[in-house]
Amino acid sequence: MGTAGGGIPPLPVFDTADLADLAEAAGPAWSATKALGRAVLVCCVLLLAAVLTGRYDLVVLAVPFAVGTAISLARRPEEVPVVEVAAIDPRFPEGGQVTAAVCVASSDRVRLDLVVVRLMMARWVRLRFGDRPYAATVARRATAEIPLRGRAVRWGRHALGPTVVHAVASDGLLISDALVAPELWLKVYPVIEPFAADEAMPRAAGLVGFHRSRKPGEGGELAGVRPFGPGDRLRRIDWRVSLRSRQLHVVSTLSDRDAEVALLLDVLHDAGRSGGIDGACSVLDTTVRAAAGIAEHYLQRGDRVSMLGNGVPARRVRAGSGRRQYLTILEWLMEVAPTGADASGAVLNPQLISPNALVIVLTPLLDPRSAQMLAALARSGRFVVAVDTFGAETPARGSGKWAEAANQFWRLERANVIDQLREHGVPVVAWAGSGSLDRVLQDVTRMAAAPKAAGR
Amino acid sequence: MRAIRDRVRLGRQLAGRWAVGPLAVRTLLLLAGLTTLGLAMPSRLLLGRFTVFLVAGAVVVAMAPRGRLVSVLLLIAGFGWMASTILFDDRVVMWRLVGLAMAMYLVHTLAALASVLPYDAVLPPGVVAGWLLRAAVTLVVSAGLGIFAMVEAPLVVGPVYLLASVGGVAVVGALAWVLTRGVRR
Structure with a gap:
């Protein structure tokens, strides 16, 4: 493609502002420190005084500055190092060890006398040396690794960085511009609170699965022995009973079915102060850890688990089973954050939840909208269990004269809401880890098996 | 009163963050500053009230190595x-x-190190050792040159004093130009 006139196109003309922009776009560079100016100043003043006064001894005082500056500038670097924050595996559970490193790579022919590394880090990442800057040297054409060891004490995604590095060369006479490395995101999975539940499941869905159903079918659970009938498989014949009774009998079993568990997280508010894995639990800590424990329990048993949040925007993990679903749920849980009090329309649409699913709602019942949501789910015919994540040790707010009385009134009102929910058929249990839902699940199963007085 | 309390609290926090490595560098800078002033000043002044000012000057330089006080x-x-x-x-x-x-020269190079080293930095001992080793090389070369200059200079200076002065000024100018050229781009 030629030019219109066929000649050489005119060269672009840059003014000084353009050149400054180009230099800035070229990236960080080296600049002189005050030490270089000091060395030149002292050396020149002493030499000038020596010349003017004819004193040789002043030359002797000036010689180290001249020699030192010359030797230092002979080792002047031309390229700035490259900085990166890396980790062997940025995924680990709460309380796990952070094994990351800041790598400063220099391709220059001279050694860097000093690199000063400063990095920002999230509140829940506790490194061995805290937020102190790190200093190191970088050999020529080599990479210096500054190890970062510590712990991540709370679930979530935590940033390690951004990292800012200044390199110093020529014995402190030259310093590089700030070299910035982007942050490294650590994925900290919640520690699973121990959870185990009875086999009882209100309404199994599929034809295969772990839970025994109340219907006879192909399964592993023994239901009884009955006379042989048309359609029975020969391998089901119980020969011992048949010989004794002189009539063919078969072993009948109950069918195995799977179930769907929908975990609904109330993330409108957080309460209490989280102390990480070693300290107190906030409401959100309890919610997330309990959800992880319940999901792991049911997924290990072969059930399908879905997860929903009632915040704005509503977040959801579709129902699934297996190890992959468990990891998906853990990733989803890491993003959980309180939506805030101004989430006006944060009432979940019950249509998002399968009609056969067992709905476990983890809620602190701090917002009237949470109780409305539970009531709406119960009205739509779902089997709902509310797990109260508002721990008894959650501190009361306020410190004024009437704070204690106000807190008592608030707790009474909350207890009233819980009683109303129970009256509407929504069992509310406080989260207590392993086995805390067994009794409630048995009640729900019994209610599901009972004949309905009227159609929904 | 509240501002004073805040400053005291801030000072305590800062004091608690001091790290051993940077503190050692500042201590070496203080010692070098005291040695410099002790050797430079007239011996008669060192025994009087003047000593307090000298010590204060060295301490200030050790505490604030980034300013112009080092040059002063x-x-x-x-x-x-x-x-x-x-x-x-x-x-x-x-x-x-x-x-x-x-x-x-030690004051100069230790101030250069202290000025780029945060007071709370985690500092491996090899950094300071390497820095001092390079300074030692410079000092050995400079000492050799200085002694040579002191011994040989009286033999050549005298009748050619004027010429030497003019040449000296030219050398100073050339040296300044060479030293500053190194950092221009």
Whole structure:
């Protein structure tokens, strides 16, 4: 493609502002420190005084500055190092060890006398040396690794960085511009609170699965022995009973079915102060850890688990089973954050939840909208269990004269809401880890098996 | 009153963050500063009230190595040396002269290190050791050159004093240009 006139196109003309922009776009560079100016100043003043006064001894005082500056500038670097924050595996559970490193790579022919590394880090990442800057040297054409060891004490995604590095060369006479490395995101999975539940499941869905159903079918659970009938498989014949009774009998079993568990997280508010894995639990800590424990329990048993949040925007993990679903749920849980009090329309649409699913709602019942949501789910015919994540040790707010009385009134009102929910058929249990839902699940199963007085 | 309390609290926090490595560098800088002033100033002044000012100056330089006070201290040392040998009739002794030159350079290079090193930095010992080793090389070369200059200079200077002065000024200018050229791009 030629030019219109066929000649050489005119060269672009840059003014000084353009050149400054180009230099800035070229990236960080080296600049002189005050030490270089000091060395030149002292050396020149002493030499000038020596010349003017004819004193040789002043030359002797000036010689180290001249020699030192010359030797230092002979080792002047031309390229700035490259900085990166890396980790062997940025995924680990709460309380796990952070094994990351800041790598400063220099391709220059001279050694860097000093690199000063400063990095920002999230509140829940506790490194061995805290937020102190790190200093190191970088050999020529080599990479210096500054190890970062510590712990991540709370679930979530935590940033390690951004990292800012200044390199110093020529014995402190030259310093590089700030070299910035982007942050490294650590994925900290919640520690699973121990959870185990009875086999009882209100309404199994599929034809295969772990839970025994109340219907006879192909399964592993023994239901009884009955006379042989048309359609029975020969391998089901119980020969011992048949010989004794002189009539063919078969072993009948109950069918195995799977179930769907929908975990609904109330993330409108957080309460209490989280102390990480070693300290107190906030409401959100309890919610997330309990959800992880319940999901792991049911997924290990072969059930399908879905997860929903009632915040704005509503977040959801579709129902699934297996190890992959468990990891998906853990990733989803890491993003959980309180939506805030101004989430006006944060009432979940019950249509998002399968009609056969067992709905476990983890809620602190701090917002009237949470109780409305539970009531709406119960009205739509779902089997709902509310797990109260508002721990008894959650501190009361306020410190004024009437704070204690106000807190008592608030707790009474909350207890009233819980009683109303129970009256509407929504069992509310406080989260207590392993086995805390067994009794409630048995009640729900019994209610599901009972004949309905009227159609929904 | 509240502002004072806040400042005290902030000062305590800062004091609690001091790390051993940077503190050692500042201590070395303080010692080098005291040595510089001790060798440069007239010996008669060192025993009087003047000593307090000298110590205070060295401490301030060790506490604030990034400012211009380091240059001021070095120039005071240079002019103090001239004053002691001209006004107070102190003898120019080789060990004192070479010692002063070494101490002045140590002040300069340790201040350069302290100014880029955060006070709370995690510092491996190899960084300071390497820095001091390079300074030692410079000091050995400079001491050799200085002694040679002191021994040989009286033999060539005298009848050609004017010529040497003009040449010296030219050398100063050329040296300044060479040193500053290194950082221009």
